Amino acid sequence: MELTPSEQDRLLIFTAAQLAQSRRARGVKLNAPEATALIAHAVIEAARDGASHAQALVAGQTAVTETELLPGVGSLLTGIAVEGVFDDGRRLVVVDFASTDTNIPGEVIRLEVAPQVSTAKTIDIIVRNESTIGISVTTHMHFFEVNPRLKFDRAAAYGMRLHIPAGEHVDFPPGQDVSVELEAIGGNRVLIGFAGLVDGPLDAPGAKEQALAKAREWGYLDGGQS
Amino acid sequence: MTPEELRDAQQDIAVHGARKGDFVRLGDTDLVIRVENDDRETGNELQIGFGKNARDGMGMRSVRSSESCDVVITNVLVIDALLGIRVTSIGIRNGRISAIGRAGNPDTMNNIDVVVGSGSVIIPGEGLIATAGGIDTHVHAMTPRVCDSALSSGVTTVIAQEFGSFWGVGISSSWALQQGHNMFAHWPLNVGILGRAAGSTRDPLLEGLEGGVCGFKIHEDTGAHPRTLDTTLTFADEYDVAIALHTDGLNEMSSVADTLNVIGDRAVHAYHVEGCGGGHAPDVLTMAGRDNILASSTNPTLAYGINAADEHVAMIISAHGMNPELPSDVEIAHRRVRQATMAAENRLHDMGVIPVTSSDALGMGRADDTWRKTFAMASMFADHSILDGSVAPDEIAVSNERVLRHVAKITINPALVHGLSHEVGAIKVGLLADIVLWPYASFASKPNMVIKGGLPAYGVVGDPGATVSNAQPLVIGPQFGAYGASAQELGVHFSNGLSQVVVAGRRSVPVQNTRTVRGSDMVRHGILGEVQVDPTGHTVTFNDQIVSSDAITHSPLTRTFLI
Numbered sequence: 001m002e003l004t005p006s007e008q009d010r011l012l013i014f015t016a017a018q019l020a021q022s023r024r025a026r027g028v029k030l031n032a033p034e035a036t037a038l039i040a041h042a043v044i045e046a047a048r049d050g051a052s053h054a055q056a057l058v059a060g061q062t063a064v065t066e067t068e069l070l071p072g073v074g075s076l077l078t079g080i081a082v083e084g085v086f087d088d089g090r091r092l093v094v095v096d097f098a099s100t101d102t103n104i105p106g107e108v109i110r111l112e113v114a115p116q117v118s119t120a121k122t123i124d125i126i127v128r129n130e131s132t133i134g135i136s137v138t139t140h141m142h143f144f145e146v147n148p149r150l151k152f153d154r155a156a157a158y159g160m161r162l163h164i165p166a167g168e169h170v171d172f173p174p175g176q177d178v179s180v181e182l183e184a185i186g187g188n189r190v191l192i193g194f195a196g197l198v199d200g201p202l203d204a205p206g207a208k209e210q211a212l213a214k215a216r217e218w219g220y221l222d223g224g225q226s
Numbered sequence: 227m228t229p230e231e232l233r234d235a236q237q238d239i240a241v242h243g244a245r246k247g248d249f250v251r252l253g254d255t256d257l258v259i260r261v262e263n264d265d266r267e268t269g270n271e272l273q274i275g276f277g278k279n280a281r282d283g284m285g286m287r288s289v290r291s292s293e294s295c296d297v298v299i300t301n302v303l304v305i306d307a308l309l310g311i312r313v314t315s316i317g318i319r320n321g322r323i324s325a326i327g328r329a330g331n332p333d334t335m336n337n338i339d340v341v342v343g344s345g346s347v348i349i350p351g352e353g354l355i356a357t358a359g360g361i362d363t364h365v366h367a368m369t370p371r372v373c374d375s376a377l378s379s380g381v382t383t384v385i386a387q388e389f390g391s392f393w394g395v396g397i398s399s400s401w402a403l404q405q406g407h408n409m410f411a412h413w414p415l416n417v418g419i420l421g422r423a424a425g426s427t428r429d430p431l432l433e434g435l436e437g438g439v440c441g442f443k444i445h446e447d448t449g450a451h452p453r454t455l456d457t458t459l460t461f462a463d464e465y466d467v468a469i470a471l472h473t474d475g476l477n478e479m480s481s482v483a484d485t486l487n488v489i490g491d492r493a494v495h496a497y498h499v500e501g502c503g504g505g506h507a508p509d510v511l512t513m514a515g516r517d518n519i520l521a522s523s524t525n526p527t528l529a530y531g532i533n534a535a536d537e538h539v540a541m542i543i544s545a546h547g548m549n550p551e552l553p554s555d556v557e558i559a560h561r562r563v564r565q566a567t568m569a570a571e572n573r574l575h576d577m578g579v580i581p582v583t584s585s586d587a588l589g590m591g592r593a594d595d596t597w598r599k600t601f602a603m604a605s606m607f608a609d610h611s612i613l614d615g616s617v618a619p620d621e622i623a624v625s626n627e628r629v630l631r632h633v634a635k636i637t638i639n640p641a642l643v644h645g646l647s648h649e650v651g652a653i654k655v656g657l658l659a660d661i662v663l664w665p666y667a668s669f670a671s672k673p674n675m676v677i678k679g680g681l682p683a684y685g686v687v688g689d690p691g692a693t694v695s696n697a698q699p700l701v702i703g704p705q706f707g708a709y710g711a712s713a714q715e716l717g718v719h720f721s722n723g724l725s726q727v728v729v730a731g732r733r734s735v736p737v738q739n740t741r742t743v744r745g746s747d748m749v750r751h752g753i754l755g756e757v758q759v760d761p762t763g764h765t766v767t768f769n770d771q772i773v774s775s776d777a778i779t780h781s782p783l784t785r786t787f788l789i
Contacts, residue, residue, distance in 0.1 A: 004691060006691025006692065009688075009691075009699050012701075013698055031785055031787065031788070032786055033788070033789040036698065037698075037789075040699070070786060072254045075667070076786075079696070081692070081696050081697040082698045083689060083691075083692045092694060092697065103254075105254040105667040105668070106252070106665060106666030106667030106668070107251045108239045108244045108248050108249070109248065109249040109250075109251075110227075110239065110247075110248050110249075111227075113231050114245050114268075115268050115269075116234075116238055116268065116269070117268065118267065118269030119268075138279065139279055140281070140285060142283075165241075165269065166270060166271040166272075166273055166278075167271070185334050186270065187330075187331065187333050187334045187338065188332055188334075189334070190333035191283060191334070192287075192333065194283050
C-alpha cells in the first residue's frame with residue numbers, strides 16, 4: 001500500500017468512525033470525538049464516491065443529527081477540517097454542524113454591551129480613491145501614510161488612525177468618496193517604518209512639516225489646503 | 227440586549243474572547259467564572275493575521291527580542307492561583323516569563339507592559355484559558371509513555387519514583403539515578419526523582435542525594451517504621467529536601483497518633499491522605515488539617531463517584547504486589563476502601579483543608595487525569611442552577627474562588643510542598659514559561675497547547691500532509707519542543723545541594739524551602755483544624771462537624787470528551 005503519514009491518519013479516522021458507528025447502532029448517544037469522527041468519515045467517503053466538494057460538505061453536515069448526540073456536544077462540532085481525496089485531487093472541507101442545543105460547554109455569557117472602539121476624540125474626513133483598484137486600510141495604519149492614490153486632507157490625518165474595532169478595515173472602492181473617523185495614535189507617538197514619511201517621533205518640532213513636504217515630493221495625493 | 231447587540235457581542239467574543247465582566251462556563255462543568263480584569267485597551271487589542279495590527283511599526287516594535295520578547299501569548303484568559311482571573315498577555319524571554327500585562331508597541335499604544343518585537347513569536351490566546359503547567363508530585367514512572375500521558379494532559383512537572391517497570395517506590399542507587407535522569411531528559415518535562423527512604427541509617431539517604439534526588443519517599447511497602455521516619459526527617463531537615471509519606475497501613479508498628487508523634491512539627495507531604503492509596507487504616511485522614519502535614523489526594527477518589535469503591539480492591543491488589551488468591555491479601559485490601567473517607571476527602575478539598583491533588587500514576591492513579599478529576603470535583607460543589615435555567619444570568623453563582631482554589635491544588639501548592647516554586651507553579655514574572663492553553667469548552671479535560679519553557683512542546687496536531695494545521699484526525703501529541711536537544715534544554719532536573727549528577731543538556735536545580743513550608747502557606751487553602759475518623763471508618767468530622775459529600779453519577783469533563 002505504501003501508505004504516507006497522511007494516509008495512515010485516514011485510518012485513524014476510519015477506526016474512530018467505525019467505533020462511533022457501532023455505538024450509534026446500539027442507540028448510544030454520541031460524544032464529541034465520536035461525532036467528529038463520523039463527520040470527517042462522511043466527507044472522506046463522499047469524496048471517494050465521486051461527490052463534488054459541495055456534496056461532500058453536505059455529507060459532513062448531515063452525518064449526525066442532534067438527537068443522536070449527548071447534551072452539550074452539538075456546539076463542539078464546529079470548524080471540523082478534513083481533507084478528502086476527490087476526483088480532481090485532495091481538497092480541504094471544513095464542516096460546521098448546525099446545533100440548536102442550548103447546553104454549551106465553554107459558553108461565554110455577556111450581559112451588557114461591551115464597547116469595541118476606544119473613547120478617543122475623533123475627526124471625520126472624506127477620502128477618495130483616485131485609482132482603478134480597491135484599497136483597504138486597517139486600524140493601526142498611520143492614515144497619513146496610506147496609499148498615495150487616496151486623496152484626502154493629509155495634514156488632518158497626520159498622527160491619526162482609523163476609529164474602528166482593532167483588526168477591522170475600511171474599503172475604499174475606486175472612484176468613490178468614503179467618510180471615515182480618525183483618532184490620534186496613542187503611546188509614545190513614535191512611528192518607525194510605514195511608508196517612511198515620518199520615521200520618528202510624530203510630535204518633534206518640524207516633523208509634521210517635513211512629512212508633508214516629503215509626501216508632496218513623493219506624489220501623495222492631498223485633498224487638503226496646501 | 228437587542229438581537230443586533232447580541233449578534234455583535236457574539237462576534238466580539240469570537241474575535242477577542244471573553245472581556246472583563248463576562249461569565250465563562252468551564253468545559254461542561256457547572257463552574258462559571260466571571261472575568262475580574264482585562265489588561266487590554268479597547269480598540270488597541272493586539273491581533274495577528276491578514277489585515278491585523280500585529281505588524282511592524284503598528285503593534286510590533288522594530289527591536290531585538292532582548293528589548294521585547296522571544297514569545298508572547300496574547301489576549302488569553304489567565305486562571306492562576308496568584309494572579310486571579312484576568313485577560314492579559316504573557317511575554318517570554320529565554321524560556322521564562324518576562325512580563326505580564328498589555329501587549330503591543332509602546333510607540334503607538336498606551337501603557338504597554340509586554341513589548342512585542344517585530345521578530346517575536348506570537349501565540350494568539352483569544353478564546354483560550356492559560357494556566358501554569360500542572361505539577362504531578364506522585365508518579366510511578368513504570369513505562370516511559372507515562373511522560374507522554376502527563377504532557378498530553380497539561381502536566382509539565384513530574385515527581386517520579388521509578389524509571390522502568392520495576393519495584394522502585396523511590397530509588398537511591400546513585401548509578402541508577404544517573405541513568406534515570408539521563409532517560410527523563412528525553413522529554414520536555416521537569417522531573418525530580420524521589421529517593422527511597424527505606425534505610426534506618428543515613429548512608430543510603432546520602433547516596434540518594436549524591437544521585438540527585440529532589441526528596442525521599444517513605445512507603446510502607448519498603449518500610450515506614452518509626453525509626454525510618456525519624457531518620458529520614460532529621461536528614462531532610464539538614465539537607466532541605468521534601469519527604470513524601472505513605473504510612474503504615476497495617477498499624478503494625480504504629481498507629482496514626484504514633485506516626486504524628488514521630489513527625490512532631492516537621493514538614494511532611496502526606497500522600498493519598500484519604501487512605502485508599504495506602505496508610506493507617508481507617509484513620510490516616512486525621513493527618514489532614516495540621517500545619518506541618520501537607521496533605522494530598524490521588525485522582526481515582528476525586529470527584530467521588532458511585533463506582534469509586536468498587537474499582538479499588540482490585541487496584542490495590544494489582545498495584546501492591548498482592549495476590550487475589552490469598553484471602554489475607556484480599557482482606558487487608560478491603561480494609562483500605564472506605565466510602566465515608568472518600569466522601570469526606572472531596573468535601574475537605576472544597577473547604578480548603580487538603581491543598582494538593584496528584585495522580586499516583588500507574589500505582590493507583592491516572593497520569594493524564596489529575597486536571598480533569600480536580601475540576602470534576604470542583605464542579606460537585608458548584609451551584610448547579612446554571613444548567614437548569616432556574617436563575618437569571620446575573621444571579622449566577624460565580625465560582626471564581628472555588629476555581630482558583632482548585633487551580634492551586636495542581637500548580638502552586640505542589641510547587642511549594644516540593645520546593646519548586648522558585649522555578650514553577652504560577653504565571654509569574656521570573657518563573658519558567660510552563661503554560662497550558664485550554665479551549666474554554668474543554669478546560670481541564672483536553673488542552674490545546676502545552677508550552678514548556680516558552681515553546682510548544684505538546685498539543686493538538688493534525689494530518690501532517692494537509693493544507694492547514696488543524697485537519698482531522700486531530701490528536702494530542704508531541705510538538706517541536708519535544709524533539710532534538712530542545713527537549714533536554716526546555717526541561718529542568720529538580721535536584722538537591724549535594725547532587726553529583728550532571729545531566730547532559732539539562733539544568734539541575736536544587737529544591738528550596740521544603741522544610742519550612744506549612745499548611746497555612748498553601749495558596750487559597752490553609753484551613754487548619756481537627757479531622758477525626760471514627761474507629762469503624764464510617765464517620766468523618768472536621769472540628770466536630772460531619773464532613774461528607776454525595777457520590778456523583780456523572781462526571782463532567784469526561785464522557786463528553788473521551789472516546
